[in-house]
Amino acid sequence: xxxxxxxVAAIIAVVSAVLVIVQRNPMHSALYLIITLLCIAVLYLxxxxxxxxxVQVIVYAGAxxxxxxxxxxxxxxxxxxxxxxTLRYQNPVAAVMGLLLLVELLFLSARAQxxxxxxxxxxxxxxxxxxxxxxxxxxxxxxxxxPFELTSVLLLIGMVGVIVLAKRKL
Amino acid sequence: xxxxxxxxxxxxxxxxxxxxxVIARRNAVxxxxxxxxxxxxxxxxxxAFARYVTPTTxxxxxxxxxxxxxxxxxxxxxxxxxxxxxxxxxHINVDDINLMKW
Numbered sequence: 001x002x003x004x005x006x007x008v009a010a011i012i013a014v015v016s017a018v019l020v021i022v023q024r025n026p027m028h029s030a031l032y033l034i035i036t037l038l039c040i041a042v043l044y045l046x047x048x049x050x051x052x053x054x055v056q057v058i059v060y061a062g063a064x065x066x067x068x069x070x071x072x073x074x075x076x077x078x079x080x081x082x083x084x085x086t087l088r089y090q091n092p093v094a095a096v097m098g099l100l101l102l103v104e105l106l107f108l109s110a111r112a113q114x115x116x117x118x119x120x121x122x123x124x125x126x127x128x129x130x131x132x133x134x135x136x137x138x139x140x141x142x143x144x145x146x147p148f149e150l151t152s153v154l155l156l157i158g159m160v161g162v163i164v165l166a167k168r169k170l
Numbered sequence: 171x172x173x174x175x176x177x178x179x180x181x182x183x184x185x186x187x188x189x190x191x192v193i194a195r196r197n198a199v200x201x202x203x204x205x206x207x208x209x210x211x212x213x214x215x216x217x218a219f220a221r222y223v224t225p226t227t228x229x230x231x232x233x234x235x236x237x238x239x240x241x242x243x244x245x246x247x248x249x250x251x252x253x254x255x256x257x258x259x260x261h262i263n264v265d266d267i268n269l270m271k272w
Contacts, residue, residue, distance in 0.1 A: 020207065021200075026199050029203055033206065043214060046172070049220070063242065068245070071249045075252075075253070097193055139228045139232055151240075158247055166253050
């Protein structure tokens with residue numbers, strides 16, 4: 001059952017990721033990207049990361065994708081379809097690069113020796129409820145408090161930067 | 171039985187699709203979407219390793235949340251840049267945005 005769920009979610013995620021890339025209309029790409037993100041949230045649930053799955057749905061599939069769709073509609077391009085490239089070999093080169101990277105990653109990860117912990121860490125063997133909000137918050141607000149505070153600075157800088165960039169006249 | 175390999179293969183596939191998109195897409199918003207795919211592949215890896223290699227600590231999950239935060243900030247700034255480019259050039263085709271090329 002676990003395996004079946006994983007396979008279905010993974011296949012849908014990869015197929016709609018490919019559709020994100022090959023769609024010519026950016027609006028359709030955005031909608032397929034939402035499907036990919038939701039399938040990845042299902043995988044997070046299987047990895048017992050409930051909090052991250054909820055964040056994925058709310059922040060990624062919710063907020064970030066709304067931002068994408070908002071900008072796509074704001075631009076209101078006359079012709080949203082990709083025009084033919086002025087660079088002649090762009091698509092073949094991109095395909096070769098992507099395939100090369102894929103083969104390399106698959107080769108390396110298939111050849112790698114699994115660490116000893118891997119076998120002991122099979123699903124169901126971890127104590128308690130590791131992905132709950134409580135346990136994530138506990139480690140986020142104690143051990144990783146400083147990085148957590150830094151992300152707030154990052155978001156502030158991002159916000160100021162966006163306002164500076166997008167405002168017509170300061 | 172799902173092993174950590176399955177997740178690694180899936181994230182490798184998503185990352186490769188994302189890198190193809192970054193190189194081949196000509197719409198600037200499409201390029202940003204491909205970057206999102208790659209960030210998600212990284213997140214899958216973080217969570218899979220957190221689950222299978224260090225099941226008792228939550229470092230991977232905390233860092234996945236940080237990666238999502240960084241992705242949000244990056245998308246916001248990127249889309250603001252896209253809006254600015256559109257205002258100045260009336261298109262967002264990244265092949266033709268070459269004002270700063272020598």
